[in-house]
Amino acid sequence: MDIILLILAGFVIGTIVITLGGGGAAYYLGILTTIFGLGPASAAATSLVTAFPSLLIGSYSYFRLHKIHFKIAWRMILAAVPAVIVGSLVSPYIPEKIYSYIIGGILAYIGIQLLFESKQAPKQTGSAVAVIYGIIGGLMVGVGGLSGGGPIMAGLLVMGADMVTAAATSSLVLVTMTFVGICFHLQAGNVDWKVGIWIMLGAVLGSFLAPILLNRLNPAKFTKYVKPILGVLLVVMGGFTAFK
Template identity: 40%
Template structure:
């Protein structure tokens, strides 16, 4: 039952920030369920996808998803995944960590600045190209390093001017598509522990579905004033961790 609780906590957390939670699932699968990393990595993707999908359905129902921006990010992310997968074999892991850490710190800082200044959405034409740029960056991270791309996606959406709630909902949509694409690739090349993570998956689905419904009943302006700077600080933390 403890694993179910872990899944619930992860589902709530990723619903709040719009992340994929790949690192969190991976940590539970290796430390609590004792899976080897080579098996835990693809299994974490298998566990994450249903929670992302059901979370996306809930976010869509309560109209927290900006499909126009999300579609632009997905199209660019697919290209980024392809390029990243090819280029990844030539980039040393240490260099990759430094690049990603720097990007996270910069983007987290941009989110914090936007939260302080309370900036609005970008003009439509600028928003499209910025969305494609952030989508490409997220795809590159997935292809090169096997990251979920969640932090980059959520930060990019916040920088584009979406509220923290809209950014979380739209990120869920984008990450569902990206995770599905990545999972298809792993199905042909990886070994899964199909039964090991089912309690983790169930808990994550419950958390991902219930969290948006609860947030919807709160004062969204107050929620955004808290979540947006929290998102910025969290992304900076992820960036710093890449250097440690």
């Protein structure tokens, strides 16, 4: 029964991730801590490994469509990767209770961001914006085991990118950050493969089937209704993780 639930959870999240253009590690992290009872450190490492295949598939799809803005992507990557490394090196020394507060706080923050994000953010340009949001995303990956999609997408939208370009460019940044984060978390041996492998299988299936399902849906309406639901869930998961 647990295996079926794991695959189903991965499938649903994988499908939503491709639709919304995010990384999905926050959703995996919330499910792993609240439903399947993994500790914060193990859930953080497992969520990164679980999210990576979906990110890779999504990034390759955007690459084939020539939607990735490589110049901005590399600026963010150059800022994010050192932040991922620093966060990953520091995370094993954070006490578990403090780690729970950090994970819960990040989940709640992303949930609130989904609920209240502005559709018309003021446009800003320049390398500084890319660097700042890249560093924030990198720290989220290294310390929290998240994909860092929230700040990366926010930064791209602030710089004036449209949703498609932002999702495409974000996918390349997230793949790179997640890969670096996985390398460090694997060394620590925190990945729960018994749980992660089944969610990963479901997520890959969802990534492949998402385009077929989206042909039968209105993507704009789907995004409009799903985002606030996910936002509420992440806020609840964040509170549960921090204060359980």
